Amino acid sequence: MQRILGNVLGASPRFVWLPLLLATLGVQAQPDSIEALRAEHQEQLEAIQQSFETRLTALEEKMAEAAPKSTDLRAYWKSGIRLENSDGDFKLRINGRIQNDWAFYDETRDFGDISDGTEFRRARIALRGSIYHDFHFKAQYDFADGDVDFKDVYIGATHPKFGTFRVGHMKEPFGFNELASSNNISFMERALPNAFAPSRNTGLLWTNTFLNDRIVLAGGVFKDVGGFGDDNQREENWAYTARIAGRPWLNEAGDRYLHLGAAVSYRDSHGTVRYRSRPEAHAGGVGRYVDTRTDRNGDGTPEDILADDILLLGLEGAVVLGPFNISGEYIRSELDTKTSGRYGFRKQKRANFDGYYVEGSWFLTGEHKRYKSSAGVFGSVSPRRNFNFGKEGGPGAWELVLRYSTIDLNNGYFQGGEEDNITVGVNWYLNQNMRIMLNYTRAEVENVTNSIDNDLNIVQGRFQLTW
Numbered sequence: 144m145q146r147i148l149g150n151v152l153g154a155s156p157r158f159v160w161l162p163l164l165l166a167t168l169g170v171q172a173q174p175d176s177i178e179a180l181r182a183e184h185q186e187q188l189e190a191i192q193q194s195f196e197t198r199l200t201a202l203e204e205k206m207a208e209a210a211p212k213s214t215d216l217r218a219y220w221k222s223g224i225r226l227e228n229s230d231g232d233f234k235l236r237i238n239g240r241i242q243n244d245w246a247f248y249d250e251t252r253d254f255g256d257i258s259d260g261t262e263f264r265r266a267r268i269a270l271r272g273s274i275y276h277d278f279h280f281k282a283q284y285d286f287a288d289g290d291v292d293f294k295d296v297y298i299g300a301t302h303p304k305f306g307t308f309r310v311g312h313m314k315e316p317f318g319f320n321e322l323a324s325s326n327n328i329s330f331m332e333r334a335l336p337n338a339f340a341p342s343r344n345t346g347l348l349w350t351n352t353f354l355n356d357r358i359v360l361a362g363g364v365f366k367d368v369g370g371f372g373d374d375n376q377r378e379e380n381w382a383y384t385a386r387i388a389g390r391p392w393l394n395e396a397g398d399r400y401l402h403l404g405a406a407v408s409y410r411d412s413h414g415t416v417r418y419r420s421r422p423e424a425h426a427g428g429v430g431r432y433v434d435t436r437t438d439r440n441g442d443g444t445p446e447d448i449l450a451d452d453i454l455l456l457g458l459e460g461a462v463v464l465g466p467f468n469i470s471g472e473y474i475r476s477e478l479d480t481k482t483s484g485r486y487g488f489r490k491q492k493r494a495n496f497d498g499y500y501v502e503g504s505w506f507l508t509g510e511h512k513r514y515k516s517s518a519g520v521f522g523s524v525s526p527r528r529n530f531n532f533g534k535e536g537g538p539g540a541w542e543l544v545l546r547y548s549t550i551d552l553n554n555g556y557f558q559g560g561e562e563d564n565i566t567v568g569v570n571w572y573l574n575q576n577m578r579i580m581l582n583y584t585r586a587e588v589e590n591v592t593n594s595i596d597n598d599l600n601i602v603q604g605r606f607q608l609t610w
Contacts, residue, residue: 306351
């Protein structure tokens with residue numbers, strides 16, 4: 144009985160069990176004492192509630208301090224290292240690429256001293272991102288060849304209606320093969336006519352897409368610059384470049400489409416112009432066997448082309464039918480020229496040079512060339528099943544490639560030579576970030592001024608990692 148009474152007394156609030164106890168004992172509780180007990184209990188409840196609220200407030204403050212702020216960045220992987228804050232105002236991406244090449248040559252005396260060799264064709268690191276949604280930047284540097292060069296350093300802004308504006312060092316909007324990233328092109332080197340493409344310079348660029356990203360327009364004003372994006376030597380040397388490209392035909396799945404494009408560039412040069420090209424190889428000290436800078440007089444004084452103005456014209460096209468694709472490009476350069484040789488007078492008023500290529504590929508594993516609609520070029524390849532050494536590993540993606548390319552640098556007084564190349568190869572995409580390439584190229588070179596009329600056989604391979 145005592146234990147039961149003790150449990151009741153210990154478990155019940157005082158204002159409950161005390162009147163019961165008094166009633167049991169025959170003691171009549173006074174109303175004043177009950178009200179006093181109730182008041183005391185109310186004070187205790189208020190004190191407990193206040194303590195609870197105080198502790199809850201402190202806990203909420205600690206949780207708020209521990210919670211990510213709007214400026215804190217969350218790191219994750221998506222084909223590269225990415226960082227992003229909670230509301231998407233700030234985004235960063237760390238990119239890079241490593242391309243290690245090996246080359247072997249069936250050399251002849253016509254081509255001078257070529258050696259089998261290896262090199263890091265590209266070794267780049269880049270940081271790109273966006274700030275407050277509308278503003279973006281990119282800073283990319285290449286450490287290949289033992290020095291550092293700018294490879295896209297710009298800032299920009301994007302308006303949802305009026306498009307993207309950029310200022311800095313970047314590619315001019317010219318050339319289907321040139322505008323595609325070296326990470327994504329089907330061959331180790333771009334085709335011979337790429338010698339005419341202006342590539343990267345410093346300037347202002349505008350680009351925008353229309354008709355649900357089916358058409359892209361781009362145009363800009365640029366200054367021909369060096370590897371660090373600057374030029375303080377001449378008031379001339381301006382370029383005005385524009386391009387239109389798009390897919391007039393596209394199926395719903397996006398794996399069958401037709402691409403067409405055209406580009407033009409007017410260049411107010413008033414300076415030296417030189418077109419030259421390697422035989423679609425780079426490692427081992429291979430030379431540029433077609434070159435408009437020639438020693439026509441045989442006196443050891445090479446003559447450069449001086450151009451008052453240059454007009455570049457480019458046409459491009461591609462058809463993708465699932466795993467099969469074919470693409471091609473024609474580029475022509477028209478120059479108002481004179482030469483800078485020892486005679487110092489005009490040798491020829493105008494000169495025209497041109498070149499083209501046709502290439503195709505077939506994905507044995509069923510993938511297709513993805514399209515980057517913001518730039519109007521081929522994008523990256525994602526294998527259906529990545530390769531790995533585990534039981535769940537797939538074959539990766541396998542691609543067979545074939546290309547014919549030609550360039551003609553002969554025109555009247557200017558005899559820079561002609562070259563025709565045929566290249567076959569195979570690409571193995573282990574995953575979206577890794578690729579192994581193997582190319583065989585047969586180059587037919589004819590250059591009277593350099594005493595070359597022969598063929599060159601080249602076997603080369605590449606180990607590529609991108610992130």
